[in-house]
Amino acid sequence: MATGNHAVFSHEVSPSMNSSPFPMQEWLAIYLQHVGGVAGTVHLRQGDGLALAAALNIPPQVVEVVRWVPRGKGMSGRALQIGEVVTNCSLIDEDSKGAQPVGDGVAGHAAVALPIKDSSGSVLAVLGVAFDEECEIGEVEIAQLLAAASSLPLAPRVAV
Numbered sequence: 606m607a608t609g610n611h612a613v614f615s616h617e618v619s620p621s622m623n624s625s626p627f628p629m630q631e632w633l634a635i636y637l638q639h640v641g642g643v644a645g646t647v648h649l650r651q652g653d654g655l656a657l658a659a660a661l662n663i664p665p666q667v668v669e670v671v672r673w674v675p676r677g678k679g680m681s682g683r684a685l686q687i688g689e690v691v692t693n694c695s696l697i698d699e700d701s702k703g704a705q706p707v708g709d710g711v712a713g714h715a716a717v718a719l720p721i722k723d724s725s726g727s728v729l730a731v732l733g734v735a736f737d738e739e740c741e742i743g744e745v746e747i748a749q750l751l752a753a754a755s756s757l758p759l760a761p762r763v764a765v
Contacts, residue, residue, distance in 0.1 A: 628758045629647050629658045629659040629757075629758060630659040630661070632647075632659070632756070632757060632758050633645050633646075633647055633659040633660075633661050634661055636732075636734075636753060636754065636757075637661060637662075637734065639753060640734060640749075640750060640753055641736060641737075642734040642735060642736055643662060643735055643736060643737045644661060644662035644663055644734075644735040645659075645660070645661050645662070645663075645732065645733055645734045645735065646659065646660045646661075646663060646671065646681065646732070646733040647659040647660075647730060647731075647732055647733075647757070648671075648674055648681050648685075648730060648731045648733070649729070649730050649759075650685065650727075650728055650729050650730060650731075653675065653676050654673055654674055654675045654676055654682070654685070655673070655674040655681055655682065655685055655730075655731055656672070656673060657671055657672045657673070657674075658730070662735075674731075680693060680716060680717075680718035680733060681718045681731040681733055683718065684718035684719065684720045684728070684731045685720065685728050685731055688720055688722070688726070688728055689720065690717060690718065690719055690720065690747050690751075691717070691718040692715075692716070692717050692718075692742045692747075693715065693716045693717070694714075694715050694739055694740070694741070694742075714735070714736060714737065714738050714739040714740075715735070715736040715738065715739050715740045715741075715742055716733065716734065716735045716736065717733070717734050717742050717747065717750060718731050718732070718733050719731065719732040719733075719734070719747070719750055719751055719754055721754055721757055721759070729759055730757060730759060732750075732754050732757065734750065
């Protein structure tokens, strides 16, 4: 939920979300509700890019474009490339921070791409969240988003 110019996140996401045949989609819907997002994606790492695993409130034409995201392309690809959070104060504004605007029908203004890492620091997934208003997504909000994302239902992976 956003208030003023700052996003406020007040709820935790339930860790038991594996009962649905589409656990990632269900998880994303609950996550977005709890953090006040209006649209979102989950991309899983596959080789040198990201494969779309779940999308909510993303227009079909955008879903087609983001089914596969190469390293460095868009907000999610950039988050994979640098291994850090990428933010954008406006999905419509040309002056984005670290990524090109994606305003083609995606609900929302401010957005964040959160790299989800394993214990060795390798990116396993990138979680994208769009908010319904332009807002500052600062370090506190990013920490809250990442903490809530810790329940993302990923298959266990062993770091070698």
